[in-house]
Amino acid sequence: MEALHIIGEEHQSLAAILHAIRFMLKEISAGRLEADIKLFQAMVHYLDAYAEKRHHPKEDLLFRRLPERTGEGAEALAKLGQQHAAAPQRMAALEGALASYVADHGRFKEFAQAFDIYAEFYREHMMLEEDEVLPLLRTHLTADDWVELDAAFRAEMQTKSGKDGAAEDFSALFSRLVECAPAPIGFGPRPFGN
Numbered sequence: 001m002e003a004l005h006i007i008g009e010e011h012q013s014l015a016a017i018l019h020a021i022r023f024m025l026k027e028i029s030a031g032r033l034e035a036d037i038k039l040f041q042a043m044v045h046y047l048d049a050y051a052e053k054r055h056h057p058k059e060d061l062l063f064r065r066l067p068e069r070t071g072e073g074a075e076a077l078a079k080l081g082q083q084h085a086a087a088p089q090r091m092a093a094l095e096g097a098l099a100s101y102v103a104d105h106g107r108f109k110e111f112a113q114a115f116d117i118y119a120e121f122y123r124e125h126m127m128l129e130e131d132e133v134l135p136l137l138r139t140h141l142t143a144d145d146w147v148e149l150d151a152a153f154r155a156e157m158q159t160k161s162g163k164d165g166a167a168e169d170f171s172a173l174f175s176r177l178v179e180c181a182p183a184p185i186g187f188g189p190r191p192f193g194n
């Protein structure tokens with residue numbers, strides 16, 4: 001069940017980034033923190049390129065197996081499938097709000113609101129996965145399923161590790177994001193730079 005462990009770890013990383021953005025927005029609103037546009041852009045990029053484009057497809061591999069083993073969880077799976085498929089629209093709304101804010105700093109509130117909608121959606125999405133679907137996978141998938149799925153996850157993580165320059169190195173990016181995010185969420189504030 002290495003695959004489930006990977007999904008759990010990715011949820012923790014994604015929750016940390018969502019929490020960091022929410023915290024920064026609150027601190028900026030209160031006048032206690034200066035906005036770091038490049039850090040926001042890098043975090044939103046992480047959400048798009050990792051959360052939406054690398055994390056969900058791995059989950060789809062797992063979720064597809066469930067109906068072959070049980071009829072349970074069908075409603076949750078249908079909902080999650082639709083939510084995964086709607087990633088482009090979701091990201092377009094968030095990226096559009098960020099771009100408007102970058103062009104006009106007076107539009108901070110709109111970006112903060114767009115981010116709140118995104119974060120709330122993502123929190124509920126992860127809860128549905130963790131509370132309903134992951135336990136069903138644990139119960140109903142067979143040992144052979146796990147051998148196959150763990151191998152598929154391992155291959156995905158290895159071929160796209162970013163260590164050989166063939167893909168973006170998201171673990172390095174995550175570390176930089178945490179380094180630059182303000183304490184106590186991260187180790188900064190430190191300018192993200194380029």
Ligand SMILES: [Fe+2]
Nearest residue numbers: 056059125129
């Ligand atoms: Fe998901």
Ligand SMILES: [Fe+2]
Nearest residue numbers: 055059126129
């Ligand atoms: Fe997920």
